[in-house]
Amino acid sequence: MKKWILGFTGLAVAVLLAGCSSSTVASMKGDKITQKEYYDALKKSSAGQQELRTLIVSKALEQQYGDKVSSAKVKKQFNAMKAQYGSTFDSTLSQNGYTESSFKDQIRTSMLSEVALKDLKKPTTKQIKKQYKSYEPKIEVQHILVKTKAQAEKIISQLKGHNTTAYFGKLAKKNSTDTGTKNNEGKIGSSFDNTDTQLDSTFKAAAFKLKQGEYTTTPVKTSYGYHIIRSIKNPGKGSLSDKATKKAVSDQIYTTWESDTTVMNKVIAKVLKKANVQIKDSDLKNVLSTYLGTSSSSSTSSN
Secondary structure (H helix, E strand, O other): OOOOOOOOOOOOHHHHOOOOOOOEEEEEOOEEEEHHHHHHHHHHOHHHHHHHHHHHHHHHHHHHHHHHOOHHHHHHHHHHHHHHHHHHHHHHHHHOOOOHHHHHHHHHHHHHHHHHHHHHOOOOHHHHHHHHHHOOOOEEEEEEEEOOHHHHHHHHHHHOOOOHHHHHHHHHHHHOOOOOOHHHOOEOOOOEOOOOOOOOHHHHHHHHHOOOOOEOOOOEEEOOEEEEEEEEEOOOOOOOOOHHHHHHHHHHHHHHHHOOHHHHHHHHHHHHHHHOOEEOOHHHOOOOHHHHOOOOOOEEOOO
């Protein structure tokens, strides 16, 4: 999930917002802890303030963009991440202070923030043209990895004159040292574009040059060894005059912005100002300073 907004802490927020109640939270021999005592301690802690900040942002986003994110969409993202982590999902949630319910809340808040970003900030023509220079569409490839250049050159010579659609996979199974892909015809697990940070840059550069169905006729050297790469799917870079290409380029800019704390804080500041948030406790007057600056809640009043 996005890094700009912290997850829910699991604190008793209802108590935090209860204010000056004298109801007992805990009792012991000869003493007790009231909601007021708990509230006073909680609001002084960074965790308590972060929880209030998260609640305010979430509610403001919900009010302004709640109808743009369906429960089905949140559930789909949740299930995708659950499948990704497999048997370690529950322990990963626990280690990060989440329950399934609070994690779904975090997914929803993140999705709402993306909607707000696209509503409140648009890429300029200059920014789109700049991004287009490095843009490559999502492609799918398969590869054969071997230890030496001589081995790679031998495999390339074997490919000549064959229908590589089927034959490439056979050679991958027979020769590739990449145990993660060799038994799947050498196919890389998922499609990737120029924003990918997992694959070797030399590998990607060679892959992007291939037209659909082509393979590298010279070995591609990386720190892992020597690769022969074959393009399975490459729709081509396209032109900015094409709406689909322009959208794909813009989406890459938005993806970068979503991970940019400065950009997202400015977006959330606009959301909070529109919500006209009023902080009723003077001790918490700076709780929104992350977005609005010191002592600058949307509207602040002392109790």
